[in-house]
Amino acid sequence: MSFTRWTRPSRLTGVALSFGVTVLPDPPYSRMIELIQFAEQRGFEYAWTYDSHVLWQESIPVLALVADRTSTIKLGHMVTNPGTREPTVLASAYATLHDISDGRMIMGIGRGDSAVRYIGRQPVKVAEFEAALKMIKPFMNGEPVDWNDKELQLKWVRAELPEIEMHVAGYGPKALAVAGRQGDGVIIQLADPDIIQWIMATARRAAEEAGRDPAALKCIVSAPSHVTADLQDARDQVRWFPAMVSNHVQDLIDRYGTDGSSVPKALTDYVQARKFYDYNEHSRVGAKHGEFVTDEICDRFCVIGNQAQISAKLKELEGIGVDQFNIYLMTHGQEETLQAYGDDIIPEFAGVTA
Numbered sequence: 001m002s003f004t005r006w007t008r009p010s011r012l013t014g015v016a017l018s019f020g021v022t023v024l025p026d027p028p029y030s031r032m033i034e035l036i037q038f039a040e041q042r043g044f045e046y047a048w049t050y051d052s053h054v055l056w057q058e059s060i061p062v063l064a065l066v067a068d069r070t071s072t073i074k075l076g077h078m079v080t081n082p083g084t085r086e087p088t089v090l091a092s093a094y095a096t097l098h099d100i101s102d103g104r105m106i107m108g109i110g111r112g113d114s115a116v117r118y119i120g121r122q123p124v125k126v127a128e129f130e131a132a133l134k135m136i137k138p139f140m141n142g143e144p145v146d147w148n149d150k151e152l153q154l155k156w157v158r159a160e161l162p163e164i165e166m167h168v169a170g171y172g173p174k175a176l177a178v179a180g181r182q183g184d185g186v187i188i189q190l191a192d193p194d195i196i197q198w199i200m201a202t203a204r205r206a207a208e209e210a211g212r213d214p215a216a217l218k219c220i221v222s223a224p225s226h227v228t229a230d231l232q233d234a235r236d237q238v239r240w241f242p243a244m245v246s247n248h249v250q251d252l253i254d255r256y257g258t259d260g261s262s263v264p265k266a267l268t269d270y271v272q273a274r275k276f277y278d279y280n281e282h283s284r285v286g287a288k289h290g291e292f293v294t295d296e297i298c299d300r301f302c303v304i305g306n307q308a309q310i311s312a313k314l315k316e317l318e319g320i321g322v323d324q325f326n327i328y329l330m331t332h333g334q335e336e337t338l339q340a341y342g343d344d345i346i347p348e349f350a351g352v353t354a
Helices: 029-041 059-068 087-100 126-140 173-182 193-209 231-238 240-256 265-273 295-301 307-319 334-350
Strands: 018-022 046-049 074-077 106-109 145-147 150-152 165-169 185-188 218-227 303-305 324-328
Touching (some): 018 029, 018 218, 018 334, 029 046, 046 059, 046 324, 059 074, 059 087, 126 145, 126 165, 126 173, 165 173, 165 218, 173 185, 185 193, 193 218, 193 265, 193 307, 218 231, 218 307, 218 334, 231 303, 307 334
Parallel strands (some): 018 046, 018 324, 046 074, 106 165, 165 185, 185 218, 218 303, 218 324
């Protein structure tokens, strides 16, 4: 499969790459608050968290506390889903958090992975997923909707607040088409430039076919990052991540195969060596299910190395039109990573000196 090149539309040229961080809702809950406050103080514009209510603590109460104890950073899930969370409840929760945060919520949403699989369920079917998204976006922003043959409206939504954006996670052609038709942007959980371009081209094509402006579709890339001169140590710390991605890719292989006609082989080939996945070690450094991941895949899917190597990778991502790079902060030295970005990397991409 050949990749369609995708570059930042001309109307967005010169817009600086923004930075986010994803923090697990691990106990104690105060740790998540501390890390997000630390990130806000160092110039991060976005803070995200997981939404897997059995593996970790229930995230929405903690997000309410984070909203109350921060002032500028935008907040959301990376990602929530309309399976474990009934769609009207999810929309109301976001509208409430938007009120508490004074307009700082941003939604990341997918079909469900650990949140549903760990409790013995499967990801939401694509058609049901799209129907839920079509309702959630206007409903959480105060517009009337038809749902279950009822007209509903959150009449208490504060009209003066900015709109809550909804960004959609996906890898396969069908989920990406939903992102293009319904989302404000696409969430991509890997930092491989070739795969990112295929994903965005697929989503933008669906947006255009639906009569939407494909250039308006934003690109959020999420992956671990570890700033160090010891590249081998960094690779060992992030092997869990391509293994996590392989869960989604295996679903695509089961549906589309591995011949590259529907999904690029650059995304599917590495999964052939996968043997198992243990959700009890989901997103954990040293997870045994990550042992099959090669150094090359770590380098392609993550943003690791010394400052110069990381800056070069981020410039490459910026050059293909990525709007936000979001650090999955599930490596050692969490404050050190945030500090290194705040001191040197974020100022470089903002066009100012530290």
